[in-house]
Structure formats: structure tokens, C-alpha cells
Amino acid sequence: MKNDKTLRKYKSSGGVDVYKLPVEAFPNHVTNCYLVMDDPITLLDTASGWDTANAELAACFDGLREKFGAKISLKDVGRLIITHGHIDHFGGVNFVVRESAAELGIHELDASVIQNFKERLLVSSTNLHLFLARSGMPQEEVGALLQLNKWSKDTFVARPVDFTFDEGQVQRGKLTAFHTPGHCPGQVCLRLDDILFTADHVLSRITPNQSPEAITRWTGLGHYVQSLKEIRKVDGIRIGLGGHEDEMDDLDARILATLDFHDSRLNKTLDLLKEPKTVHDVSRGLFGKQMNYNILLAMLETGAHMEYLYERGRIAVTNIEEVENELNPVLVYQQQ
Ligand SMILES: [Zn+2]
Ligand SMILES: [Zn+2]
Known part of the structure; x- marks a missing residue:
């Protein structure tokens, strides 16, 4: 149970x-x-x-x-x-x-x-912010998720x-x-x-x-x-x-x-990436519409699977012009 x-x-x-x-x-x-x-x-x-x-x-x-x-x-x-x-x-x-x-x-x-609880939380929140910013998630949703993430951990001394x-x-x-x-x-x-x-x-x-x-x-x-x-x-x-x-x-x-x-989740991710997609798109494809903290869990889970495939050369970033010209653009991936 x-x-x-x-x-x-x-x-x-x-x-x-x-x-x-x-x-x-x-x-x-x-x-x-x-x-x-x-x-x-x-x-x-x-x-x-x-x-x-x-x-x-x-x-x-x-x-x-x-x-x-x-x-x-x-x-x-x-x-x-x-x-x-x-x-x-x-x-x-x-x-x-x-x-x-x-x-x-x-x-x-x-x-x-x-x-160093507070320092670790702040540093990982910054990295999370960068990850969500390049995931293609709408900006106002990113802000709400970052708040939720901090709130859930804020009480520890x-x-x-x-x-x-x-x-x-x-x-x-x-x-x-x-x-x-x-x-x-x-x-x-x-x-x-x-x-x-x-x-x-x-x-x-x-x-x-x-x-x-x-x-x-x-x-x-x-x-x-x-x-x-x-x-x-x-x-x-x-x-x-x-x-x-x-x-x-x-x-x-x-x-x-x-x-x-x-x-099997990696295979589903690859399937979804036959067409160009962001992490946010793939997360929707894998998990549908989620609420509250589950949105964050779905994004992280998707990000982990896409990172795994990317590191192994099975998917690649397709919008490299934006990567060349912007500091932290939304990344679009596709199966290779
Ligand atoms: Zn646990
Ligand atoms: Zn755990």
C-alpha cells in the first residue's frame, strides 16, 4: 500500500x-x-x-x-x-x-x-530557474513553480x-x-x-x-x-x-x-521527439496537464529523460541559431 x-x-x-x-x-x-x-x-x-x-x-x-x-x-x-x-x-x-x-x-x-540548507536551496533554485526558462514553459508559470518549490522547503533550520x-x-x-x-x-x-x-x-x-x-x-x-x-x-x-x-x-x-x-519512458520520449519539441511540450505529451507541485515533478522527470537522450546523442538541439545568439534561449529538441 x-x-x-x-x-x-x-x-x-x-x-x-x-x-x-x-x-x-x-x-x-x-x-x-x-x-x-x-x-x-x-x-x-x-x-x-x-x-x-x-x-x-x-x-x-x-x-x-x-x-x-x-x-x-x-x-x-x-x-x-x-x-x-x-x-x-x-x-x-x-x-x-x-x-x-x-x-x-x-x-x-x-x-x-x-x-548549508539555505545556500543549497538558493543555488539549486537558480539552476532550476535556468532549466525552466529554457524549457519553453510560459514565464508566469515558471515564477509560480519557483515559489512553490521554495515554500515547500522553507521551514527547515x-x-x-x-x-x-x-x-x-x-x-x-x-x-x-x-x-x-x-x-x-x-x-x-x-x-x-x-x-x-x-x-x-x-x-x-x-x-x-x-x-x-x-x-x-x-x-x-x-x-x-x-x-x-x-x-x-x-x-x-x-x-x-x-x-x-x-x-x-x-x-x-x-x-x-x-x-x-x-x-519505456525513454522510448515514449523519443517517439514524441520525432517532431521538434521543447521540454515543456514533451512533459505535456508524457504526463498531460498537471497541477501544483506535480507540474514541477513532471517537468523534472521529463528533463532527466531528455538530458539522458541528449548526452547520448539520440536527440539534438535544432534551434542552434538562437543558442548562438542568446544567453539562455528556449531549447527545441528533435530525435536524431
Ligand atoms: Zn522520499
Ligand atoms: Zn527522495
Whole structure:
């Protein structure tokens, strides 16, 4: 289920208990946090930091006592690991650190999202503005989307991070990280014995949103596909636990389905580009008319697929005279 809010318990092959703590980060958007009873006791992700989400996260610990008899509270959490720098996963770090003794860690490529939040938001908003300006979207819509993008993230207060990591064992304890950039620059999947926490890299039903690397380095469909192929090589995984939705009993099948999905979206994009089109045109062709934040998601997803095809020479810019004479013109693409 997309928004299942049932507390669940798993046990890794090495005997470590894991609890799934689903929290409604935003209305109708549930983020799964996981409590790993390793040494140190580790919480993966925090949801959004909205008051309602913080209250739900705290209530999950009461639920663990009632449902599983687990004598544990938020203050027992010794370590907090953020799977990637998206607000629906890290927004609650200030709350969790305040309520516990947790040291906060995140992959080195996403640490600045927490530490220099405002600067990162402003720089990526500028890149987003440039992307939308050359996408062919009407100017007044661009302004409205930029506002919406800022508003959705404006409440977070930056804080220091205690440690960063890359591939391999994360500090002490049993968790091992695999860097899987694409959906987010510093996204990691974390292995605990035969369990893989897949964050937003692989999900049970949806395919995670993509955005062009032209906006943020280490995102883009090229990195994402590469990371899917890399994570397929991790063997001995019995169960995949995603940052949203349900557990995955056959992770490999889910990875293959995700790869297929992007292949077919690339083919649809190519089809639409038999005639010259802008990113905005193709986005309409792929997704139809969208509303509010979904307009932005559709534009980013389309931009990521067109960037992938462009980098591989399968589509090209056709209005090169304008590119020659203007600083940031609307780009028109066509299949080669
Ligand atoms: Zn995400
Ligand atoms: Zn997410």
C-alpha cells in the first residue's frame, strides 16, 4: 500500500531486530523510518519535521512498546543516519537530536543540504530557474513553480552534521553503505545482514522521481540507472525495505521492473521527439496537464529523460541559431 501506517518488525539473518516506523511526512505522503537495534541503536530517517510528523514519530515508539513489548524510547537512539538529502527524510533531524542522544550522519555528498540548507536551496533554485526558462514553459508559470518549490522547503533550520560517510561500513556497528546517486546526490542503500534498506532508490510500487543533472550534480537518469545496476550486484538480500511503501521480497525483480519502466519512458520520449519539441511540450505529451507541485515533478522527470537522450546523442538541439545568439534561449529538441 502507498500509505500503509502499520508498525512492523523484522529480524535480520544476524539476529538484529528492525522496526518500521511509518510517518505521514506530508498529507498523504508517508515516509518509512526504520529503527535498527544494532549497537549503537540507529534510527534511519526522520520524516519531514512538521509538528504532526514529529508527534507521529514519537507515537511510533509508544506503539513499539504496546505492539511488540519493545522497551525503547526515542531518547535511547544513539545514532541517526539519513538515507538522502530530501526534506521528507531529513526534515525531522532537529527534533530527533533534541529528543535523543543521537549523533547525526549522512553521506558526504548530502551533508551540505543539512549544514548549508539555505545556500543549497538558493543555488539549486537558480539552476532550476535556468532549466525552466529554457524549457519553453510560459514565464508566469515558471515564477509560480519557483515559489512553490521554495515554500515547500522553507521551514527547515540548518544544523551541523556529526559525521559523514561514503561506501562501506558506517562507523561502528553492522550497517554497510552503498552509494546510489541519481534520485539524490548522496543517496545510500544500507545493508544489515540479509536486509537492504533501499531508501528512495528502489520502491515497491512507484519509480522515484528523477531530475536533470543540469540542476544538481550527481542526480540525473544516467547516475540513477548506473546505481540500479550496481545495487543488483549486491547478493544475499532476502528483503528490501524502502523509504516509502511496502517491503520487497524480490528486490531483483523490482530493480528490473524499474529499469524497464525507464526504458519505456525513454522510448515514449523519443517517439514524441520525432517532431521538434521543447521540454515543456514533451512533459505535456508524457504526463498531460498537471497541477501544483506535480507540474514541477513532471517537468523534472521529463528533463532527466531528455538530458539522458541528449548526452547520448539520440536527440539534438535544432534551434542552434538562437543558442548562438542568446544567453539562455528556449531549447527545441528533435530525435536524431
Ligand atoms: Zn527522495
Ligand atoms: Zn522520499
